[in-house]
Amino acid sequence: MSVPKDAGWKDVPIAGRILEPGSAAKYETGGWRTYRPQHVPENCIHCLFCWLYCPDMAVIAKDGKFSEINYRACKGCGVCAQVCPGKRGNKALVMVLDEVAAASGNDAK
């Protein structure tokens, strides 16, 4: 159940109870982000550590390979960049200040 925009106090479940299971999936934690992980394809060995470790399932993998980051869900915790082994010491995920990344046109999703 999503709460309609014009709902009043009589319309919502008592005590703040959430009656819909899994509703957190609809909540966009991307708004919390200060830094975002930026993918560097030439350094990626597709180990999928980032996909495994991401607490918000914001790393999307396709056919066993890294595909993209869902920036609506990514809250910028940096775990993916931390666990990324990269290639020859160069990370495939680097944390960049969010507005800098956005200004550089890399504001996908």
Place this chain on the structure above:
Amino acid sequence: MSIRVAKTGNEAVAEAMRQIRPDVVAAYPITPQTEIVQLFSGFVANGLVDTEMVTVESEHSAMSATIGAAAAGARAMTATSANGLALMWEVVYIAASMRLPIVMPVVNRALSGPINIHCDHSDTMGARDSGWIQLFSENAQEAYDNVLQAVRISEDPNVLLPTMVTMDGFIISHAMEVMEMLEDEKVRQWVGEYVPLNPLLDVENPVTMGPLDLFDWNMEHKRQQAEAMVQSKPVILQVAEEYAKLTGRRYSLFEEYKLDDAEIAIVVLGSTAGTAKVVADNLRQQGVKAGLLKIRVFRPFPAEEIANALKHLKAVAVMDRSDSFNAVSGPVFAEVRSALYGIANAPIIVDYIYGIGGRDVKPDHIESVYNDLAQIAAQGKADRLLTYLGVRE
């Protein structure tokens, strides 16, 4: 056929709990409440009830476990006194705001310090804004009856608020009186099967209870909680009506004693009402038009009803068994006086703080209050707002 028995207040409440057969009781002992949970744990040990008894390490844990059980969908109870209630404080508010219909007998005892185990109302008066319904009892019979009614009031779908049922420590909790109990089967039917709203154990319909609730919706949920307290008033009266049919004992928001034609009256809660009724009777024989109003329901506060019952009087004394330390008055006075505001020719009203830390309240004390009221009524004004009754000057 009801059963006539001699019971202490604690025994009466423990028997009520045995008859209610809650799914879960989580409790910690504290004087003068100890006997309630001690007796009840005996009922559990002897197989008289199939309640899950959780013996916890503190009152904070007692209320937390009770809340957890209630959220899971259990009919859950606990009991406490004084500093035990104070230690629960954080979770007492959470029980109410989570809208869990927990029933908790509170045996009134002075909050420390200096450390004291005897009766005053500072414990439950401190919790008066915690969102719990509060029912005060004059004697063991009323404590028993209030506990049975509290289950129905709290669990009403229009209410879903927890209820404290109070009785005066030692004066009621440890004194034996003749009272009437219902048969077990009748109580079973009276409380009925509990149907919880959104229980956590309903795995077919998973819910989240008590989530983070910030400025976007918290105020709406508080508004709901306030409305539940408003809606509890007609429910309390309806439950009392049904209880009267079952037992012949009639309850309301408060009791009016010889108030109709009275000129002076005192407003009182708890066991002192019994003493005051005797004094009022004696004064009536001397031609003094003395009356009494005993508040049973302090939360929700029946402001309009109390104002209507008192407005014809010349002078009223409110008896406060706790102090607000606000440099003005006790808490009951503040609310009764506020209820009378704006009423034309309202009675002159004064406050008496009495019985603190179990200080004995004798008929002579009550009579002195009525004598003060007679003088105030005659001269049309009060010399002072607040008197500490029975304190050594």
